[in-house]
Amino acid sequence: MSGFSKEKYLDIGYEVVSLSDNEEFLALADQASLYVDDLSSQRVKTQTLWKSKNNTIKQAVNAHRHLESYKSLLESDAIRDIILAVFEETPCYITGSKLSLKHVGETQIWYAHQDRAYLQNTELKCATFGVLLEDCGEANGAIHVIPESHKAGLVKHDIVFEPSEKEPQIKIPGVDSSRAVALEGKKGDVLVFDGGTIHFSGENSAGGKRPIFIFQVQEVEGIPLEIDGSLAVVFNYQYEESLDLRSVRRKKRLRNLLVYPVLKKALYFCKAVGLLKLIRLTK
Numbered sequence: 542m543s544g545f546s547k548e549k550y551l552d553i554g555y556e557v558v559s560l561s562d563n564e565e566f567l568a569l570a571d572q573a574s575l576y577v578d579d580l581s582s583q584r585v586k587t588q589t590l591w592k593s594k595n596n597t598i599k600q601a602v603n604a605h606r607h608l609e610s611y612k613s614l615l616e617s618d619a620i621r622d623i624i625l626a627v628f629e630e631t632p633c634y635i636t637g638s639k640l641s642l643k644h645v646g647e648t649q650i651w652y653a654h655q656d657r658a659y660l661q662n663t664e665l666k667c668a669t670f671g672v673l674l675e676d677c678g679e680a681n682g683a684i685h686v687i688p689e690s691h692k693a694g695l696v697k698h699d700i701v702f703e704p705s706e707k708e709p710q711i712k713i714p715g716v717d718s719s720r721a722v723a724l725e726g727k728k729g730d731v732l733v734f735d736g737g738t739i740h741f742s743g744e745n746s747a748g749g750k751r752p753i754f755i756f757q758v759q760e761v762e763g764i765p766l767e768i769d770g771s772l773a774v775v776f777n778y779q780y781e782e783s784l785d786l787r788s789v790r791r792k793k794r795l796r797n798l799l800v801y802p803v804l805k806k807a808l809y810f811c812k813a814v815g816l817l818k819l820i821r822l823t824k
């Protein structure tokens with residue numbers, strides 16, 4: 542399999558796998574990159590777009606559920622090989638994806654965080670993958686990682702609002718970024734980092750939209766369905782024949798309908814309370 546070193550990945554917590562010279566995979570990346578300029582179009586209007594305050598698209602959530610070319614990337618042999626190299630026999634699944642963009646002249650930064658912090662069960666084995674849909678380097682907003690940061694376990698995160706964003710982010714306070722490494726590569730190369738690896742990214746000052754198709758892979762706990770209740774892309778796992786998937790899906794949909802909107806409102810409430818406190822302090 543093309544250049545993935547498990548030993549290095551385990552040791553430093555990340556790896557850039559060179560797949561830009563794999564013609565089959567590059568053709569899939571090419572196909573997926575065609576949609577980067579077409580995200581608000583009729584064809585993809587059902588997908589969730591995460592926009593900055595000035596309505597610039599920052600992320601297209603779960604592009605693989607709406608666009609065949611993104612699903613093909615997830616189901617490609619090249620990605621399967623890396624996932625199985627990382628997880629070996631462990632049943633695992635792709636929990637979700639996002640096409641992450643950075644426009645020139647926009648802040649669109651990501652504060653230092655660990656993706657593991659988003660999990661309900663933070664002990665589970667998990668990894669983040671990123672397929673570069675354009676060449677990516679320091680100048681156009683590469684993702685930076687802190688080598689070996691996964692070895693320290695889960696660290697404390699704050700919930701913060703980047704001033705130009707509508708949605709909150711998580712942030713590890715006081716990260717020393719002097720040891721950070723930029724994950725640079727060519728279109729078609731694949732970034733892989735441990736769910737505990739601290740990472741962040743800055744602005745794009747070079748041009749283009751810096752599209753990276755990011756997805757998370759996680760050890761299976763319970764039944765590997767995606768958050769909207771649809772079947773996930775799974776590895777090393779067989780659905781039991783007796784499983785009543787329809788009722789499981791129904792429960793998940795109900796949770797999405799009732800629980801997530803409440804959580805979102807709670808976040809806005811916390812933000813409002815924080816603002817009030819700030820106003821009182823500055824008076």
Ligand SMILES: O=C(O)CCC(=O)C(=O)O
Pocket residue numbers: 641642651656682683684740741742753755
């Ligand atoms: O797109 C990026 O630069 C980073 C995105 C990221 O870290 C995230 O979505 O959690």
